[in-house]
Amino acid sequence: MHPLWSNIFRKNPAEESLGAFLGTVPVFCEANKKDLVLLETLVHVRHYRSQEIIFEEGDPGSGMFIIRSGRVLIFDRQPDHNEQELALLGPGDFFGETTLTAAIPRIASARTLETTELVSFFRSDLQEIAQKKPMSANRILLGLAKVVSERLIAVSRELRMAKTTLERISSSSAQTE
Amino acid sequence: MAENNHRRNITQKQFLLLFLIFTLSLATGLTLFSSISTITAWARAATGGLFLPILLSLILAFLLEPMVSFFEGENVPRTVSILVIFLLLAGLLALLAVWLIPHLQTTFLSLKADFPRYLARGMEFVNEFQANLQNRFPFVEHYQISTKIRTFSESLFAEILLQTPKSALRLGSLLVLVPIFSFFFLRDGRRMVRTCLNLVPNRYFELAHDLYFTVSYQLANFIRGRILEALIIGIVVTLGLSLTDIRYPLLLGIFAGITNLIPYIGPIIGMVPGFLIAFVDLGMGGQFWWIVILYLLIAQILLDGFILIPILISKFADLHPLWVIIAIIMGGKLYGVVGMIIGVPIASIIKITIIEIRHYRSSFQLPDVPLENPRLM
Numbered sequence: 001m002h003p004l005w006s007n008i009f010r011k012n013p014a015e016e017s018l019g020a021f022l023g024t025v026p027v028f029c030e031a032n033k034k035d036l037v038l039l040e041t042l043v044h045v046r047h048y049r050s051q052e053i054i055f056e057e058g059d060p061g062s063g064m065f066i067i068r069s070g071r072v073l074i075f076d077r078q079p080d081h082n083e084q085e086l087a088l089l090g091p092g093d094f095f096g097e098t099t100l101t102a103a104i105p106r107i108a109s110a111r112t113l114e115t116t117e118l119v120s121f122f123r124s125d126l127q128e129i130a131q132k133k134p135m136s137a138n139r140i141l142l143g144l145a146k147v148v149s150e151r152l153i154a155v156s157r158e159l160r161m162a163k164t165t166l167e168r169i170s171s172s173s174a175q176t177e
Numbered sequence: 178m179a180e181n182n183h184r185r186n187i188t189q190k191q192f193l194l195l196f197l198i199f200t201l202s203l204a205t206g207l208t209l210f211s212s213i214s215t216i217t218a219w220a221r222a223a224t225g226g227l228f229l230p231i232l233l234s235l236i237l238a239f240l241l242e243p244m245v246s247f248f249e250g251e252n253v254p255r256t257v258s259i260l261v262i263f264l265l266l267a268g269l270l271a272l273l274a275v276w277l278i279p280h281l282q283t284t285f286l287s288l289k290a291d292f293p294r295y296l297a298r299g300m301e302f303v304n305e306f307q308a309n310l311q312n313r314f315p316f317v318e319h320y321q322i323s324t325k326i327r328t329f330s331e332s333l334f335a336e337i338l339l340q341t342p343k344s345a346l347r348l349g350s351l352l353v354l355v356p357i358f359s360f361f362f363l364r365d366g367r368r369m370v371r372t373c374l375n376l377v378p379n380r381y382f383e384l385a386h387d388l389y390f391t392v393s394y395q396l397a398n399f400i401r402g403r404i405l406e407a408l409i410i411g412i413v414v415t416l417g418l419s420l421t422d423i424r425y426p427l428l429l430g431i432f433a434g435i436t437n438l439i440p441y442i443g444p445i446i447g448m449v450p451g452f453l454i455a456f457v458d459l460g461m462g463g464q465f466w467w468i469v470i471l472y473l474l475i476a477q478i479l480l481d482g483f484i485l486i487p488i489l490i491s492k493f494a495d496l497h498p499l500w501v502i503i504a505i506i507m508g509g510k511l512y513g514v515v516g517m518i519i520g521v522p523i524a525s526i527i528k529i530t531i532i533e534i535r536h537y538r539s540s541f542q543l544p545d546v547p548l549e550n551p552r553l554m
Contacts, residue, residue: 060387063383063386132246132249
């Protein structure tokens with residue numbers, strides 16, 4: 001069939017609706033269908049070219065970004081201007097969610113690696129629905145809290161492991177001395 | 178010689194070419210200039226009547242937004258809640274009109290008769306003052322303040338009288354346009370703002386989004402605060418004046434409320450007619466002093482200075498008196514009496530915007546909406 005006609009009658013799987021896409025993001029796991037419709041009116045869909053800076057370390061952080069398509073590099077700028085890669089994120093991943101509740105500067109920089117479509121959700125919009133639609137805001141905040149606490153658990157586990165490794169190394173070096 | 182001639186020939190050709198280029202560019206420039214000035218003139222003519230309705234409907238939208246949000250919070254669709262509020266408001270206005278219009282008509286007629294009397298007494302007072310001044314300071318040249326004031330206020334009043342029926346037509350168009358505009362501002366304002374914000378380049382999008390939120394939050398508070406302040410002052414002055422035998426308490430209260438929108442100078446202007454009418458009709462008795470106390474002490478110092486301004490208006494909105502005067506003059510030049518009244522609030526709005534942007538850049542702290550001051554709602 002001619003591609004023009006096929007496109008009209010068949011939905012491209014990549015072109016699934018924004019609400020359905022948002023439903024797959026862990027932060028919005030608690031949200032119901034109505035919340036997702038509301039979220040569709042709150043988020044902004046932004047298109048980035050390849051190698052475009054999304055934000056720099058120290059920028060005012062005001063919300064989270066969800067990758068709909070493309071890849072994003074999270075990196076740390078070293079004092080000698082080298083970039084240290086922290087994470088490589090793909091479709092469905094999200095970043096910057098800590099700034100959704102607290103006004104803190106960005107702790108790392110983010111840059112696109114290819115043509116990327118990002119969905120951004122900002123603190124000011126969350127604050128607005130917290131007042132207008134408290135129930136929906138509650139569900140979103142609960143999902144956010146889940147994500148953040150999962151990360152906290154992972155980080156503390158890693159920290160504990162690092163501590164024990166450090167202790168083992170220091171004790172073994174003390175034994176050799 | 179031939180060489181010379183040759184050179185001259187070329188210069189002639191060049192001269193011709195240069196001449197043509199100059200003429201052409203001049204003609205193009207003139208055409209461009211005239212077409213641009215025609216376009217700006219067109220644009221100005223086309224948008225001239227839109228400024229006031231858009232401004233008023235924006236203010237109305239800011240005022241009604243909390244109510245719409247309240248209904249929306251109760252799970253009423255936004256369009257329906259806006260319509261409900263508009264219907265309620267229309268009913269209220271209709272009732273007010275039925276009650277007020279006969280009253281206003283008689284007031285208007287009697288004021289037409291009374292105004293020359295008040296003006297004459299006011300002039301007498303000014304003349305006395307001037308004579309007194311010249312007695313004490315003979316070097317003050319004989320200067321006809323009174324005739325100047327008289328001609329000015331007579332022409333002003335005549336204009337008001339003349340303009341009122343004329344402006345009734347404009348008022349009619351405002352009555353149609355403002356509800357329509359504010360309805361759409363209320364219903365689609367978010368979408369309009371989102372469309373505009375989406376035009377911002379990626380790198381500045383976050384910043385623009387946050388700045389818009391901060392500034393609009395402060396502006397909404399400022400506009401609501403100012404209108405509420407004017408309303409309360411107007412009501413208090415009207416009630417206070419109703420206790421005395423003064424004529425036109427309602428009109429004087431409305432005047433005091435409206436002029437109260439202008440800081441420093443407005444309240445003083447708002448007092449003058451009250452004092453004048455009290456002085457002419459009631460004399461320098463106890464009632465006159467009660468009116469002075471009402472205007473100065475109760476309305477301005479106690480209510481406005483100690484209660485309303487600290488509660489309703491944030492410190493951000495404070496303008497230096499010099500800026501107030503400049504804003505009044507510039508507003509007056511642009512839009513006449515209306516411009517004088519709205520010039521200062523617009524100057525405050527510009528100041529709030531600048532300060533919020535600076536504040537955001539230094540701390541990027543968004544205002545805490547969930548802990549919003551319930552008094553402003």
